[in-house]
Amino acid sequence: MKRRMSSFLSDCSAVSIGAGVVTAVTAAAATYYVATQPEPNVIPPIDLSDQSIVLEDGVRISRFCENGKLMKYMYEDVKTAYDAFQRGLKISGDQPCLGTRTGPNLEYEWMTYKEVFAKSRAFGSALLTRGLKPNDTSFIGIYSINRPEWVFTEQACSMFSMVSVPLYDSLGPDACKYIIKQGEISYVVCDTTQKTENLLAKADQCPSLKCIIMMESPSDELKSKAAKHKIELIQFNDFLEVGEKNLQEPKPPKESDMATICYTSGTTGDPKGVMLTHANLITNMSSVTCMALKAVSVEQSDVHISYLPLAHMFERGMEIICFMHGVRIGFFRGDVKLLTDDMQALKPTIFITVPRLLNRIYDKILNSVQSSALKSKLLEWALEAKSREVERGIVRKNSIWDKLVFGKVQNLLGGRVKIVITGSAPLEAKVFRFIRASFGCVVMEGYGQTEATAGITFSIAGDPSTGHVGCPLPCAKVKLVDVPEMDYYAEDGKGEICSYGPSTFIGYFKNEAKTKETIDDDGWLHTGDIGEWQPRGTLKIIDRKKNIFKLSQGEYIATEKIENCYSRSRFVAQAFVDGNSLKNNVVGIIVPDPEVMPGWAKTEGISPDMEELCKNKKVKDMIFKDIIGVGKEAGLKKFEQVANIYLFPELFSLENGLLTPTFKNKRPFLRKKFQSLIDEMYAELEK
Template sequence: MTLISLFEQAIQDYGDKPALAHKPKGGTYQDISYTEFGESVDVFSKGLNALGIQKGDRVAILSENRPEWAITDFGILKVGAVNVPMFSTLTAVQVGYILKDSGAKVICVSTKDQLKKVISIRDEVPSLEHIIIYNELDDEVPADVSQFVDICSKGSETDSSIETDIDESDLATIIYTSGTTGNPKGVMLTHANFISNYNAAKSLIDVTETDVLLSFLPLSHVFERLGGHYVPLFSGAKVAYAESTFTVAQNMQDVSPTVMLSVPRLYETMYDRVLRAVQAGSSLKQKIFHWGVSVGSAVSSKIQQGGKPSAILKLKQSIADKLVFAKLKAATGGRLRFFVSGGAALPKSIAEFFHAAGILILEGYGLTETSPIISMNHPDKWKFGTVGAPIPGIEVKIAEDGEIITRGPHVMKGYFNNEEATSESIDSDGWFYTGDIGIIDENGFIQITDRKKNIIVLSNGKNVAPQPIESQLVQSSFINQIMLVGNERKNIAALIVPNFEALKSWASENGVDTTELSELLKTREVQQLIQSEIRERLTDFADFEQVRRFALLEKEFSQEEDEMTPTLKLKRNVIIEKYSDVIEDMYPEES
């Protein structure tokens, strides 16, 4: 069994049913059937073959999510080649490194902007023979650039079918980790890696031909590649592509998804909007909201304990749904069965709030190197504050130092052109070392504490895991982003990006008169507000885990400034270096 054999079976089984949907600029969503999808893959694969692409060759993709991405992926696999996907946000230098390291012969790009990146580093990549662009160019096409439609036309002129002997042990993809430090490493995943994960996921979560997924996380990330691409398309579901990350709210209304994958940031943003709307409402509306949440929480608690709500509680729940939660459910499109969360830690309180509202968020855990799933909550077995139990068919245990390690068919083949890094990550017994610290509770659920390399060691030898503290503090409506510092210091400090909108609104209501953001952040009132938020939210943490000092930043951490990975993880070393003077100012006695 291979990814391409599963794909071809889906084409045969689901024929005229919609497989993909996209929204042209200024238009409405248009469906592409499984039959049309299969035909497009067939002609594109023949077009690649006509360019000389053979089994084992590397073909890169530099594009946002769109139907051509899916067609290209399966077209690459059909000729036995290897997909090298890249985030569309990468710089030209980063693109050049991946192309050169992977030895890619072809790269497919989406737009003129992506094409410019490739052309600027073209001479530095001797292996690169062809560039294919998805968007049709109005002006003259450069000599070494082909348009996607022309490659497909060339393939349609070929009568012979592609006969490539593809085995499940063959390489399917090389995914370069976005890494928070240093150059990215190319993770080699085989057909068997993905299929083992697909089978495990399907045994736990029932995705069928009646489902619709809204895809907006980058397909270049393994989480979306498996959960928002292979799983639904092999199951007969429809995948609708969001126009961009900025249109997700509108696109949920457009397609009414039944299942959706996201990183926690989406859920935190939705939660924050709900709270801001409530705070702006009358005292009566606030009372009704809090009553509704208390009712929903009581129902959620009963379900979590394995029980059922009483008839009276069900009646209250029905009223709460109409008065409090109806708008939130409508905002998701009104048909959502569940959300799936991955890529970073989901605050427990966010999961509890959504469940109180009748929306289940299923959190999972994994890495690029594990195809990606190691553990997941699922509709029949879940526990908030955990990343679920290990998926079937794999082994997971906690090493002596607390690191989570795993072994099984989901573990990568290794790092491309990097045997040293491979041997450092996978021991002689096949155990992969995740770099994450965690525990497995008495019911088999995994709890992640933090990344091993993120642990802050204070000068007194105390170890502080920043993730739980940061997750607690970003639940404040006044804190947008936060990063703890304090390695080899006496105590913990924090770089905080406030929620500027909420802060300005609070300042206006409380008579803090300043229009300049920089001046507002320095006011005694704002400093005291943030200090009280920190104090109130960290009451359950140990004394050495308390945030003793902080600095308020005027600008959000972003990918554009190289402060975050494409999956919105903080690049801590980059941020520490960038704000080194600010950090030193928080520790004047140690300077």
């Protein structure tokens, strides 16, 4: 993932902060700035000192819950995913809906809401002509990056009460085989020849698979290969024509009907199929909308860029919100290296993202000014001034500091972004502060997981504080439960985060045992994350219950916490920490940052080649010292710090199978790959 982001991040590095600005001009700018500050324009809708309601037994709910009741939906006419699109269709009609960059000039070309509805109806009608039933026993696989055909397929499923089952672009053929076999899926929509080849390679182990509908034009050779496995291969547009000639009336779903099975990639074992109903989707997205609308309006003129995988509920949920408000959605070209260019062409107003990207933007901007004392000071002044504005509820892009410093950062995103929503992992406080100031827009953070549909907590519009993930969404009750083996107790305001409400999933597909492990007898979802209630009623993520093990002296180790800590070192791109119960310490595989290390090597007069750097003891000692310092600063205990490290020159990625599709360490694969090196590191420590 990081390699694919390198072009985007190099654009950030290239932003020249205040080049040519002299001290006298800066002083004049500061005077002008003080004299022209506007009034606050983002007013918190509730008292920020008391953001959640405490019920019995420490359970908390949102202050946006009417009469203490959990929210089920925001609009009377939107109770299913089908209803959400219908509302957008009613609002927009012939206004743009989906856009792609095509043609010689790479301009965005748009399909209207009516056109998208027509194609979705045709696709669903074609499925019915093939004998599929319009109910939630019909599963349709989608194996593709984000593009219009993805939406046509999903909307067809909603229109005809079928179930969409995404096959992650990066799960690989074994996991895809597992999902198809478990779901007895007969129809899979696939975007490329390569992915079709992947499916055909496992076809003998997928007896249910009857038809692959390809977005690209299949070659005769590929059709012949499919025919040998008794699988029909048909081009997507040809399939649409079948439906257009046999149009069927929509058969909309009920709220309680299953809408999708979203498989979580997991870090161990086979993927688990999270079953989500239409009610799950709508209650969660209505709750996010309710809180986001307190900050900004969402209307037809808004534009969302779709680049996070539609196979995950974060992106899919955002698109439901867009559809219900008639917003237009522009797709990136499928390559994150081109994301900056796509955003500058699309000029989105809505941008959802993940901390991994925001962290790297922050790092690159700071690194870009280190060589100049004037630029560093100017950035410091600008950050301080804009942060004071955010604390006062002033959000804008037209201050003198935006003109001198932050304007180029904003233009990387197209210049029009008015709201940023980040999720999937906590965002460090200093990065949050920087992004709010530099982007010049409302920035909100959420926390959740697929099993809760998407969100569990969300930050309040106008809350300038950082270091937490907000308060409960209106659709969820939240409580903390004791984790005695990690010394966390609810009476101290710390414990495992549990959620309850109408957005909780109905179970793992064909996996009752895992369902019972995750949802207790009272219906509470146990997330595996450790949280701490803050004095103002917000929640802070402080640890992870999963991926823990005991050291030989009985101390528990939470490896993800340590890895996240070390990744904040400027020299570290990625970290994998491991150990076992027979040892009294942990060791780590460290991937040095390929964008920082060459510059450091130059100042040290050594080769900038990554492989040579990783073999250099001086480099190893320097990085080891730095991460131990970072760990101490973050409060890691002595037994949590690595005792030895190995420097690895290649980034963990989706392509080499070392990251999950949500960009988390794929622990079993990493352990298998590095087991001999881990053994060697322990052997060195025992000499």
